[in-house]
Amino acid sequence: MAYSSIVRNTFHKIRLSTSLGKNLGTRSLAEVPLRHSSSNATEQNESIIAIQEMHRFMKDCMLAVGCTETDSNQLAETLVHADHRGHYSHGLNRLDMYVEDVRCGATVSGIVEPIIIKETTSSASVDGNNLLGPVVGNFCMQLAIKKARESGISLVVAKGSNHYGIAGHYSLQAVREGMIGISMTNTSPLVVPTRASECILGTNPIAVGAPGLGDDCFVLDMATSAAALGKLELADRKSQKIPIGWGADSTGQATEDPKEALKGGLMPLGGIEYTSGYKGFGLAMLVEVLTGILSGGAYGPFVRKWKVRSKLADLGQMFMVINPNFFPDGFRERMQELMDFLRQANTAPDAKGNVLVAGDPERQNIAKCERIGGIPYSQVQVDYANNLAKLLQIDQPKIL
Structure with missing residues (x-):
C-alpha cells in the first residue's frame, strides 16, 4: 500500500x-x-x-x-x-x-513489516515501513544483538520509523545479553541551535547501557536538549518562570518565560553559548549524523513537526551493540568496580545523597514499584x- x-x-x-x-x-x-x-x-x-x-x-x-x-x-x-x-x-x-x-x-500496523534493505555480517540498513516505533526498534536491536554475538560489534540503522519510546528500552536489551547497547533517534525539530533563531534539530536522545555484575548496570538515557518540552508546558500551566538556558523565544534569545519559550523552542544541553550550549548542539548533530543522515530517513528540519500528522515522520534510528567477549576479559568486573567507586565517593556538604551512577534513579523507582505492588x-x-x-x-x- x-x-x-x-x-x-x-x-x-x-x-x-x-x-x-x-x-x-x-x-x-x-x-x-x-x-x-x-x-x-x-x-x-x-x-x-x-x-x-x-x-x-x-x-x-x-x-x-x-x-x-x-x-x-x-x-x-x-x-x-x-x-x-x-x-x-x-x-x-x-x-x-x-x-x-x-x-x-x-x-x-499489520500491513507491512520492517525489511532489511542492505546487510553485511556486522551491519544492516532497515526500512521500518512506517510501523510503530517500538516494533521497528525491537526488530533492529534484536538484529544488532544477533550480529554482535557473531562479529563482536554491530551497527543497524533504520529509516521510516516513528516515536519509539525511551531510548534506554533498546540499550537494555543488549545489557540483558551481557553486551553494551547504544541507541539513538532523531525527533521532531524542537531545539534552537546555538546562535540560531528557529527550531532545526530535535531533542535527539542518546542511550548507552553497559552490564556490571549480576543485574547491576550503567544506563545513560538522556536527551541532548537542556530540558524536556513537558517541563516547559508544566511551568506555563503553573505560571512559573523557567531557568535561563531551558528555552529560547521566537528571536532565539534565552527567556525565563515558558510561554515565550513554547513559541520559540528548547535550547541545547548546556543552555546558552556562554555555558557551553554549543556542546549540546554538537551532540544533537552527532545523533542526526548516525540516525537520519546515515539511514536515509528524514533529518533536522525535514522531520515532521511535533504531532503534525499530514506527513510521515520517517524518523532515523541507530542501534549499536558491542560484545565484551571479543575484548580483554574482565569487562563486567571493571565496570562494576568503577560504578561502586563512584557510589562510594565523598559527597559535597550540600549533597542530597550519595553519588548516583546513570541508571540508579531508575532502579530506585523500580524498587519503589516493587515495594508498593505496582x-x-x-x-x-x-x-x-x-x-x-x-x-x-x-x-x-x-x-x-
Whole structure:
C-alpha cells in the first residue's frame, strides 16, 4: 500500500472504519483532558496500578484502533517499561499520541513489516515501513544483538520509523545479553541551535547501557536538549518562570518565560553559548549524523513537526551493540568496580545523597514499584486513562 494512500490529514476529527468494531464517531483524542506532563508522578493522591494491568490497558487501547496483537504488545511493553523506570513523560503520558497516530493513518500496523534493505555480517540498513516505533526498534536491536554475538560489534540503522519510546528500552536489551547497547533517534525539530533563531534539530536522545555484575548496570538515557518540552508546558500551566538556558523565544534569545519559550523552542544541553550550549548542539548533530543522515530517513528540519500528522515522520534510528567477549576479559568486573567507586565517593556538604551512577534513579523507582505492588500514577493521569478508555470503549485500568 502506498504511503500516500495511508496518510490522511485528519488530526482533529476522524471516523474509524466500522471494521474495527468501535463506533467512536468524530470525536478526536484532542478532546481528551490534558494528561499529567511532569517527569515524575506526584506523591500526593497517587493511585497504584499493577504492571500487568497497565500493560493490559495499553494493549487494549491499541487493539481498539486496529493494531495487531503483536504490535499492541510491543507498544504496551515499551510504555509500561518507561513508567516502571520513572520516565513518566514517555509512558502512559504518551499513549494517546500512538493511538491517534494509528487512528488517523499516520502510522500503520499489520500491513507491512520492517525489511532489511542492505546487510553485511556486522551491519544492516532497515526500512521500518512506517510501523510503530517500538516494533521497528525491537526488530533492529534484536538484529544488532544477533550480529554482535557473531562479529563482536554491530551497527543497524533504520529509516521510516516513528516515536519509539525511551531510548534506554533498546540499550537494555543488549545489557540483558551481557553486551553494551547504544541507541539513538532523531525527533521532531524542537531545539534552537546555538546562535540560531528557529527550531532545526530535535531533542535527539542518546542511550548507552553497559552490564556490571549480576543485574547491576550503567544506563545513560538522556536527551541532548537542556530540558524536556513537558517541563516547559508544566511551568506555563503553573505560571512559573523557567531557568535561563531551558528555552529560547521566537528571536532565539534565552527567556525565563515558558510561554515565550513554547513559541520559540528548547535550547541545547548546556543552555546558552556562554555555558557551553554549543556542546549540546554538537551532540544533537552527532545523533542526526548516525540516525537520519546515515539511514536515509528524514533529518533536522525535514522531520515532521511535533504531532503534525499530514506527513510521515520517517524518523532515523541507530542501534549499536558491542560484545565484551571479543575484548580483554574482565569487562563486567571493571565496570562494576568503577560504578561502586563512584557510589562510594565523598559527597559535597550540600549533597542530597550519595553519588548516583546513570541508571540508579531508575532502579530506585523500580524498587519503589516493587515495594508498593505496582506503578504509582497521579490522579490527573488516572483521569486521563479513564477518559481514554471511555472514548475507545474498553475497560478502565483497575486501581489496587
